[in-house]
Amino acid sequence: MTDFVAALGQRTLFGLQGVGRAVLLMARLLAGVPAALRRPRLIIEQVYAVGVLSMVIIVVSSLFVGMVLALQGYYTLVDFGAAESVGTLVALSLVRELGPVVTALLFAGRAGSSLTAEVGLMKATEQLSSMEMMAVDPEKRILVPRFIASFVSVPLLAAVFSAVGVLGGYLVAVGMIGIDAGSFWSNMQASVTVRDDILNGVIKSVAFGFVAGWIALHKGYEAEPTSLGVSRATTMGVVHASLVVLGLDFLLTALMFD
Numbered sequence: 001m002t003d004f005v006a007a008l009g010q011r012t013l014f015g016l017q018g019v020g021r022a023v024l025l026m027a028r029l030l031a032g033v034p035a036a037l038r039r040p041r042l043i044i045e046q047v048y049a050v051g052v053l054s055m056v057i058i059v060v061s062s063l064f065v066g067m068v069l070a071l072q073g074y075y076t077l078v079d080f081g082a083a084e085s086v087g088t089l090v091a092l093s094l095v096r097e098l099g100p101v102v103t104a105l106l107f108a109g110r111a112g113s114s115l116t117a118e119v120g121l122m123k124a125t126e127q128l129s130s131m132e133m134m135a136v137d138p139e140k141r142i143l144v145p146r147f148i149a150s151f152v153s154v155p156l157l158a159a160v161f162s163a164v165g166v167l168g169g170y171l172v173a174v175g176m177i178g179i180d181a182g183s184f185w186s187n188m189q190a191s192v193t194v195r196d197d198i199l200n201g202v203i204k205s206v207a208f209g210f211v212a213g214w215i216a217l218h219k220g221y222e223a224e225p226t227s228l229g230v231s232r233a234t235t236m237g238v239v240h241a242s243l244v245v246l247g248l249d250f251l252l253t254a255l256m257f258d
Contacts (some may be wrong), residue, residue, distance in 0.1 A: 022218045025139075029214065032137075032144040042145040043152075050111035050146070051153030055160065057106055062094075062161040065102065066168030069093055073169075074177050086179060087188035090169035095192060095201045099162035101249050104208035107154050108241035112216035115146055116237040119220030120230035143217050150213025151206070158205035200256045207252065208245050215241040 036043060073089040119142065122128050128138040166188070173179045192198065216237045223233035 018222070021222060022214070025143075025218050025221065026214050028139055029144055029147045029217070032140040033148060035140055036144040036148060039145075042141075043148050046145045046149035047153055050107075050115065050149050051157060054107060054110050054153070054157060057110055058103060058157050058161050059164050061102065061106060062099075062164040063168040065098060065161075066090055066094065066165030066170075067172045069098075069165070070169035070172040070177070074173065074179070083177075083179060084183040085187055086173045086177075087166075087169070087184035088191040090173070091166055091188040091192045092197060094162040094165040094169075095197050097249070097253075099165065100158045100201050100204035100208055101245065103158040103161045103205065104154060104212055104245045105242055107150070107157060107209070108212045108216070108238050108245065111150070111153070112212050112241050113234050113238050115150070115213070115216040116220040116223070116234045117230060119143065119146075119217060120223035120233050123221065123223060124225040124227070124230055126225075139221075143221065147213045147217055150216070151209045154209025154212060155202060155205040158201065158208075162201065200252075203256075204249065204252050207248060211244050211248060212241045215244060 069090045070086055073086045074083055077083050077085055077089065122138075122142065128142070131138045131141060170181075170184060173184055174181045219233045219237035219240070220230075223229045
């Protein structure tokens with residue numbers, strides 16, 4: 001029993017130390033943002049790497065998500081005589097929830113894992129140590145531009161996800177089911193508001209981009225400098241980022257729609 005309590009306490013302390021290092025890293029990343037903004041080329045390169053190269057999976061996923069929403073929504077609403085409200089269902093589902101959340105999860109799986117593996121390999125091959133020997137701060141040179149790129153890319157990708165998802169819902173609702181196109185768009189425009197729906201979705205996507213980039217970089221920076229350590233850090237980065245995004249989504253939703 002004593003050994004069990006001791007092991008539990010040790011793991012708890014280890015977890016708290018990890019959280020503390022992550023918070024300190026976040027503070028250093030935020031402190032390095034002004035200097036990084038004076039070198040926009042590095043940020044643009046990372047926006048292309050984590051944002052533009054993620055467009056394919058975002059567009060394809062959003063198209064099918066919108067199509068499924070329209071199909072399932074129609075089969076549910078038609079029983080209540082509200083089939084014309086499919087556009088409203090698709091738009092609100094995407095803008096409020098699925099757009100920011102699914103985008104963040106896809107970003108964590110595609111770009112977040114790439115960031116963790118890249119930084120972890122730099123640490124394993126002593127590239128970060130070499131920068132320190134040349135009086136170059138690896139956090140400001142490597143981590144901060146990637147953090148800013150994640151923060152910028154996720155809201156833009158979420159906007160693309162929602163727009164393409166609505167288009168996918170339109171193709172199914174109007175082209176396949178036969179709902180009137182005017183009813184589809186007019187009901188959607190009458191129900192979706194900028195303040196209560198679109199703005200809340202933007203706030204969520206900004207928070208998710210912050211969290212996803214921060215966790216991915218922290219896991220890579222703290223990875224053991226071995227191939228096994230990098231692989232474990234990559235896996236844990238995706239898992240932790242996904243769980244934090246889902247938990248944060250619940251908290252933000254409870255605050256926004258209280």
